[in-house]
Every structure is written in structure tokens, then in C-alpha cells.
Amino acid sequence: MANVPEGLYYSKDHEWLRVEGDTGTVGITDHAQHSLGDVVYVELPKAGESFSAHDTFGSVESVKAVSELFLPVAGEVTEVNESLTDEPEKVNNDPYGEGWMLRLKLSNRGEVDSLLSAAEYEDYIGSLE
């Protein structure tokens, strides 16, 4: 059973968003890392880049697959988790903690309302099986 912590927002593309004021932290969910298998590489943008909601901001690779990463909400990237270059396995081992991918300044806080709650996301992944 995948881990779906409370207090986070989720997207149907299996990303999570933690909001603190008007900054957000983004990563991929436990369900996503489990489907991917051992993560070998994470391609992330640079700080300062701006994206709209649903834009591709990077990709995550396992040995046999690669998935694009979609930003749940619009914003400007303020920080990127550089440690994932050398330790991509953090995404598997601690997807909601050490496996965070980027931090951003939200440009439209209202967009958060269209994301899923923990319960809604849990239902969603249940429906996929």
C-alpha cells in the first residue's frame, strides 16, 4: 500500500506539493517511485526558471523507464535538490522528505484548490489498480 501523507496536495500525475505561505515544495509520490523502480537519474530545472501549471519541469529515470515530471502549480523555481544528482535513490527511500525535488514561489496560490487532497489521491490511485 502506498504511503499518502496528510497535509500535502497531490496531482493526478503523481506529484505532491507542500505549501508554506506562498512557497511550495514538490516531489513525486510513494506510488510513483514504486512504479518506476530504482531511480537512477533525476533531471531538474535551474533555480530562476518559471513554469505554468502542468508544464514539464524535468524527468525521472529508472533503469528501464523514464517519466516526465509535471509541475502541479505555476511558479518560479527558487531551489533545486542538487543532492539527487549523486543520490537519486533518495526519491525511492524518502519520496516526501529527502527525495524532494524543487522549491518554488507560487505565482497563483488559488491553483492549489484544483489539486487533490490526500484522501482524494488515495482514491485515485486505488481506481488505477
Add this chain to the structure above:
Amino acid sequence: MRYIPNSPEERQEMLRGLGLGSAEELFDSIPPDVLLKRPLDTPAALAESELLELFESMAARNAAARRPSFLGAGAYSHYAPTIVDSLIQRSEFFTAYTPYQPEISQGTLQAIFEFQTLVCQLTGMDVANASMYDGSTAMAEAVLMAERVTRRSRVLVSAAVHPEYLSVAETYVAHAGIELGRLEVDEASGRTALDAAALEKDVAAVVVQSPNFYGCVEDLKAFADKVHVAGALLVVVVTEAASFGLLRSPGACGADIVVAEGQSFGVPVSFGGPYVGLFATREKYARQIPGRLAGVAYDKQGRRGFVLTLATREQHIRREKATSNICTNEGLIALAATIYMTALGRRGLQEVAAQCAQKAAYARRQIAGIEGYSLPYSAPVFNEFVVRAPSDAAALLRKLAEGHNVTGGLALSRYYPERPNDFLVCVTETNKRADIDALVEGLKAS
């Protein structure tokens, strides 16, 4: 048919076992209006002896294969040690498939890893792939890679790059949203002129061949400096791999991507193929490189092995977002090159290169001394150089072929009709002094 193990009788039994009356029924799922209702209009089967006779008679018509030759221009006659061909004829190498199951493909994988390493050593780069089809397609792929890496859409290519390579690049970029610009050749030196003003912000890369099509060795370091200031990549193309034994590596000169034709390393000229493309780049671009990569891996017991890795760049995973569509490359030819590079080794590769340069210098001196003949370019050369004849070069070379039994070189008019009197001479370690002297005598007499 003797290649089919099951005899007709055995096959009949197998059909019956499947509840089928005849082989035709195997194709019941093919609509009748699509079935071929007559035998193929191709020849009847030949016995081995008949087949060999037929091919020998066709081969006998290839007069050029029997003559001493001074042809280069992208394919080179070098001596391949006997062990190269005998080793690549081992079943385990030539009838094996792509090493997707590493546990039973370690032979292929280790050889690829050795090939990649040797290519890095010779080119002076950090990472090399398992091979491309040839030098020309490797260059085209380098252009595509430069666009991916820099996100810029213009690539400047020296006009002194092999004309067939230029042609291939044009085909590849036709729909890739990349514009190819030309850098002209300095008529006195024979080297590419780099106009710094041409290096605008939208230039992804500058592509230079060295030694270039005219045989001239380019000043790669000067190129690298200017190109990098503009934020572009330097792509260096090498058609005569033997030159790696003597010339400063493109990596040491500042190249970002090096592509080469590896045919000089133990591969017969064989009317143009199969050859092997070398592709090498810097560590930081490793994930953008096309083609297959073999890497080190360990099993649970800590035993070292090799696997195909970073496969997520490739077509079977990334599909339309792949770095290239390449799948089958030139595996066995890369192996031949690996065996050649290993057998010649550190000393041999340098000695072959030195002999090429010395013999070419001798030929150059002798030809320059012939009345009416001149060497139009002043830049240093490795083993190829342009000669300007007093008359039409193609006709001259024809006379040499018919009257003196030697292929004296390549008339440049084949690619550049505006240069009727120029021809390109290539000398390798296989050209004997006597052959060079005979060429000179032939030129004098014609």
C-alpha cells in the same frame, strides 16, 4: 533446403501434429487476394561451388581492387593483422546478438567497454559510445546532439569537411529545425577560415574536420578558443583514424564532441561498408550521447561484469524523445577495430601513423618536383594532399589506371566540377616506395 534442419518429412509430421494438412494452411490468416500465387521470380538455387564461381566472376570485373591505389577520401587501405579477421569469425562474436541479457553476453559487453575506452584514449575525450554506422552519420548525429545540448539552431560546418559527410548532415537536419551554415576554405593554406563574426548567439556548434578533406591539418585549438567564447560546441570530425597515432587528440585541443570513421582500424575498404562510426564527448554531455553504452556493473557476489546502460536515452524506451533512433550499430566492426587497436597497441598505432606521414611526405616531394605539377595548399598534412595537374585530372588518372596499372588518387571534379585539374592523393603504410615511384613515373609520362 540445406539450411533448414527439419527435413520435408519431419515438417509433414509436425504439420499433422498441429492438425494441419499442408504448409499452405499455415497462412490461412492471410487473405487470399494478398497471397502470392506464383513462385518468386528470382533465380533457382545454386550449389556452393556454383555460387562461388558466380561471385568470383563478378569480383574479377573489379579491376581497381587489384591495383596499387592512392585513394583515400574517407576510406583507407591499411594493413589488418591476420588475427583481426580470424577472431571476429569466431561464432561467439559474429553470430551473437545485441547483449540485452548480460549474463550470457559478457564477451560482447567487455569488448564494447574496451572499444569505448580505446576511443576515449585516442580522441582525448571522457565518454564514447558503442559505435555509429560510420563517420558520416556520426557527424550528422553530433549536429543533432549539439542542438539538444545548447538549444540553439544554427550549426556552422567547414566547407573542407568530406562532401559526402556534408550531404548526409543536410539530409539529417532537413526536418530538425537546424540551419547549416558554411565556413569557407582559405585558398592559400587549405585550412578552414573561421570568421569570428560568424559566431553569433544562435550558433550551437562549429564542425571542423582534421585532417580535412584536402588533407590539411586544422588548427583545432584556435577554433576551440573562439567557439567556446561564443558559447558554442566544437565538433571535430576525423575520417582517417590512423591520424590519431600522430596528431594531437581533438580532446586535447578543446573539442566537445569528436566523431570519426574507424575503418582504418583493421576494416577492409569493401566498396564503402560496413564501416564504424566513433562518437565521443565530454562527461557532462554523457546523457545526451546517441547510441549504446556499456558500463561496469556488479552482481550480488561482487563479481564485476558489464551491462548496456543509460538505456533510457534510447529509442526502445524514450521512443520519440530518444537521443537517436539508432538500434543496430556496427558491433562486429567495432570489435575488429578493438582487436586492431589492441594488437597494434601503443607503439604500433604510432608507428603506423609515422610511416603514413613519412611516405606521404616522400610522395609529396617527388610529385612536387614534376614539371607542371604543384601542391596548391601550404598547411601541414598527415597522409593526404591535393595535387594540381597541368591538365584534366580525371583523364590523367584514367590514363594512369589503364596504362600504368595504378589508381593514382581521386579527381576532385567528382565532387567539385570547378576544380578539374586537382586530385587528392592518399599514402598509407601499405604503399611501397616502388609504387610511389611508379606513380611519379606515370604522372611524368602522362
Add this chain to the structure above:
Amino acid sequence: MTITKATTHVTQNEALVFERSQPGRRGYRLPALDVEETALDELLPAELRRDDDLEGVPELSEPDVVRHFTRISTWNYNIDLGLYPLGSCTMKYNSRLNEKVARIPGFANLHPLAPAEDAQGALQVMYELQQHLAEITGLPGVSLQPAAGAHGEMTGIMMIRAFLDARDGTTSDEAKRRKVMLIPDSAHGTNPASAHLSGFTVKTIRSTSEGLTDLEHLRELCAAGEVAGLMLTNPNTCGIFERNIKEICDIVHGAGGLVYMDGANMNALVGVARPGDMGVDVIHLNLHKTFSTPHGGGGPGSGPCCCTAELEPFLPVPRVARTGDDAYRLDFDRPQSIGRVKAFYGNYGMHLRALAYILTHGNDGLREATEAAVLNARFIAHGLADTFDRPFDSPPMHECLFTDKRQTRKGVHTLDIAKRLIDYGFHPMTIYFPLIVQGAMLIEPTESVGRAELQQFVDAMKEIAREAAEDAQTVLDAPHTTRVGRLDEAAAARKPVLRWRPAEAAAGA
């Protein structure tokens, strides 16, 4: 059950050539230089010359080199050892006669830029091969220039682009160009990759529950407009013949597009049915599959492109033409050609081998091979029908598709079955392809396998299925008999080591 095809044996260890290198060893000898030597500084200034003395490049004696490559070769499975059931790869017998033909000095020593009058035999070989491939495919225009299947695909798709631009007058009109290439979800990865290289956007067509192209979805996508063409494999990658092929071609042609066929599965069709007769406009062949040129551990291949007379002007340049009765030339005057896709004329050594293959089989032998290939695949499909899940009912052609559905209930997956098959003495089948089926196992025996070995394979697979049910750990930990076990590919991809460096050797890797 006793495993009959293989057993364990002492295997030689062998380090990397760089680790074996000993300073001062030599594996070559050149004739002495026979011209006056000039000081190198006079030939090439020092700053243009290497100054690293090729450090790191190995120094080995000749026996060292021979032992090295011989030893590592023994670690490879290969066709000469037996069945190599890789789906869509057509691992058939690689004839030694073909090798001999390719090495005839009159071919091997011929320079590609030798004048045509001195290379008539070489051009004759190409011309005749072109004729035979045209007859086999039913498509008259042939280019032998592409060096591999994917290369041939790219060529064919570029030709479609050029043809449409000429027909619709859109050569310089980016906006009006047809941009969409339709590709089935079961297609080989090279298909969308090749389409992308030619500037097309890919739209995926669904497959039906029978494993065939969904005609309704095809009609829908064609009606949406902008369709340049369809890339299709037939038999498809599930091993099934697309019986609606004519209708498929009609739908695409009706929408103004062209049909490209991936010829990887021609081993089910040679002498039996021709793509040209099905309505296909352009196809690429894999000489290293259907025509037995050796796989070589990853090439060389050869991917000739065959097309209709309408598409012929767009084929790569030069073409090989016949002038008069028995004379040949290279025709560079092809104004509508897409250009060159490779320097020179293609992987010529493979052309020689493929022609030898065609002439050795003869026209009846070619058909016989096709029948035997399909028969062998049916035999396996029949033998495994009760043991493994078959996703589609349609009778398989030259390859059969199974899944691991039954075995996954015990926690055993396709990968594990493949690895265990190694212990039984076989190379595994193609796994996880096509992507439309979970845990795919695609098995193509080819005509080059005898009945007894086919039965050994069937028995081995059945035994593995029994192990999966009764002794899963044996399968999960397989292979047990190879010199290395399953390698950690994730670690290899995280911190790739793609070349040897002296530091590694010192650390005792």
C-alpha cells in the same frame, strides 16, 4: 527433469586489455620504412602532434591478444550454439559461405571511390540484389544505402515527407504540411523515434482485443486530418498477420497519407505474400534478420528501402543503374532525392551476403524457409499453450506471444523466467516487448532450429513454469550457472562507469 541442453563447465577468467597490458610487449611488426625519413618537426609542428605517447593504450603480444578475445568470446551465447528465440530479431543460421563471399579480395579490397568502370562487378551485385528485393517485396524502387533497420525507417519516412511536399506543394510551407504520423501502440521504439527525426508528430493507434490494429480508431485519427502516413509492422509485433491490411492501406490512402511498413517480420512473408501487393508504399528490410547477415553482437546491419514507382524519385542518391546489357553505373542525377543518408553506398559487405543468401536458397528455398519458420513458431505456441497465458487467440505467424500472467500469481515474472531459461542452455526470448501486453514474452525460433531442440525448449519452459509454482526461489535467483549473476543495473546507471581508467585498476575493481 534433467536439463539436457546444457551443463556447467570451467570458464576462463579474463581481465580488460588495459589490465593485461605490460610495457614493452608488442603484437605487430611493420615492414621497415622504405623512404627517407624527415624529422617530424618538419612535417608537422609539435603543437599539432600528440604529446601523450598514447598513454594508457595497451601493449600486448600477439598470443595475449588472441587469448584475450578468445577467452571473452567463450562467455557469449550465440546462434551456432542453438536456438536463440528472440522475437522480431530472426536469429537464423549465419552461413559461412556468405562470409567467404564477402571476403573475396575483388570485393573486400575495392575502394568505394574507384571509378565505376573499374568496379563493374561490385555494381552488378548491388543491381541484382535490388532486383531480387524488388521482386520479394513487390515494390520496384530499391535503395541499399541505409545501414540498419532504423536507418531504413528514417529514410522511408523522409521519402514520405518529400513525396507529400512535392504532391501538395508544401515544400516551403511549414504551416500547410501534413504533420502527423500514425503508429500502433505495439510498434517497435525505432518507429516513433524515426518519425520524430523526420519532423513528424506521433499519434498512437490502439490495438484491438485481438491484437490487431483498431480500424475504428484508425478511421477516427485519419478523419482528424493532417495525416501524412501510417507506420505498420506486418505481421505485427504480436506475431499476428494484420488481415485487414488492404482496408488499412485504403483508409490511409483515402485520407491522403502513405503507408510505411516496418519489414522486421518479413521472415513470415518471403515468397508467400508481398507488401507491395497489400497496398504498402514503402518498406525497409533488415538484411541482418530475414536475409541472415550476421548480427555481430550489435551490427553491422543493413536496412534497404523498397518503394512504389511513385516514390522512387525520392530514394537516396546515388542509385545503381544498368546501362545496356551488362554495364552498370551510379546515377547521381536525382533532383527529387531526399539526399544521402550515409557516405558511399551502404553496408556493402552485407549486400554481398544477402545476395548469396538469396541465390543459395533459390526461389523455392526462400518460400520453404518461410514455411519452416512459421511452422516452428506454431509448434512452440502449441507446446506452450496450456502452460503460459496467450493474450491473443489469432494463430501466430513466425513468432508467438505469451505473458507471465499465470506465473505472477506466485510472484514469478517474465524477467525471472528469462533468467532461468539461461540455466537450461537457451538464450532468453524477447521480454517486455510489445509494450501493449504486460510481461510480454515474444518467441521467434526461425526456420534454423530442428524439432528436437524445439521440444527441448518447450520442455524447458514447462519445467520453469512448474518451478515457478513449486520452487519459485530457484527461478527468482536465476541464473545460477553463469559466470556472473544478475548485475545491479540501477547502480550502473546511477554512477555510470563507461570506460577504464588507471585509477580504477589500482583500486582493484
